[in-house]
Amino acid sequence: DTAVSQTPKYLVTQMGNDKSIKCEQNLGHDTMYWYKQDSKKFLKIMFSYNNKELIINETVPNRFSPKSPDKAHLNLHINSLELGDSAVYFCASSYSAGGSTDTQYFGPGTRLTVL
Amino acid sequence: QQQVKQSPQSLIVQKGGISIINCAYENTAFDYFPWYQQFPGKGPALLIAIRPDVSEKKEGRFTISFNKSAKQFSLHIMDSQPGDSATYFCAASVGGSGYSTLTFGKGTMLLVSP
Numbered sequence: 001d002t003a004v005s006q007t008p009k010y011l012v013t014q015m016g017n018d019k020s021i022k023c024e025q026n027l028g029h030d031t032m033y034w035y036k037q038d039s040k041k042f043l044k045i046m047f048s049y050n051n052k053e054l055i056i057n058e059t060v061p062n063r064f065s066p067k068s069p070d071k072a073h074l075n076l077h078i079n080s081l082e083l084g085d086s087a088v089y090f091c092a093s094s095y096s097a098g099g100s101t102d103t104q105y106f107g108p109g110t111r112l113t114v115l
Numbered sequence: 116q117q118q119v120k121q122s123p124q125s126l127i128v129q130k131g132g133i134s135i136i137n138c139a140y141e142n143t144a145f146d147y148f149p150w151y152q153q154f155p156g157k158g159p160a161l162l163i164a165i166r167p168d169v170s171e172k173k174e175g176r177f178t179i180s181f182n183k184s185a186k187q188f189s190l191h192i193m194d195s196q197p198g199d200s201a202t203y204f205c206a207a208s209v210g211g212s213g214y215s216t217l218t219f220g221k222g223t224m225l226l227v228s229p
Contacts, residue, residue: 004158031214031215040221041153041202041221041222041224042219042221042222043159043204043219043222044219045216045217045218048214048216050214055211055214056214056216090158090159092158094214094215096214096215099147099210099215100145100146100147100208100209100210100215100216101147101164101166101208101210101215102210102214102215103149103161103164104161104215104217105160105161106151106158106159106160107158108156108157108158109156109157109158
């Protein structure tokens with residue numbers, strides 16, 4: 001059974017386009033995250049939602065807009081795509097008892113290529 | 116400012132050898148230190164983690180050593196196997212109300228040669 005799933009797995013698009021990545025988790029977790037992994041494999045948090053409420057918003061361009069329709073889903077919409085947005089985007093989730101020890105479970109990633 | 120520094124960037128170890136990856140952190144607010152393992156084309160997965168009040172944690176062939184005063188921690192993989200070939204990330208975590216924030220090191224690409 002897939003715990004954290006993302007669609008699509010690959011996304012190739014032109015500069016200036018708008019695209020969305022979807023994430024779903026069936027773990028019953030109440031906190032979800034988006035991470036960006038660049039070409040050097042550096043992983044950086046972008047956003048976090050707890051019970052559909054935005055709680056972490058790192059210094060990400062406002063072209064990126066997350067949306068959480070319910071606790072099990074967290075989507076990422078990107079407007080006016082730029083070459084520098086090319087990366088692998090990971091969704092993650094955790095059951096948040098409200099501590100640093102909450103294990104984050106990652107999805108398989110979406111490789112976004114902007115041409 | 117990179118809050119978690121990881122070295123080496125890449126590592127080649129012979130099968131049966133010991134792989135050692137080192138990390139250092141700056142922010143004393145971090146209170147949990149997990150290691151994640153990532154295989155090509157997959158998402159990172161938790162491997163092992165340690166709290167700062169413990170100096171060592173062992174799970175099978177994987178051991179974390181933690182030095183709170185030096186703000187350093189390391190991962191040791193004993194009897195390294197080709198199946199251990201992956202990218203390893205150290206991380207440091209701080210918790211808030213309803214979430215945890217992970218700050219990752221830059222990763223170490225481990226190759227275990229047969």
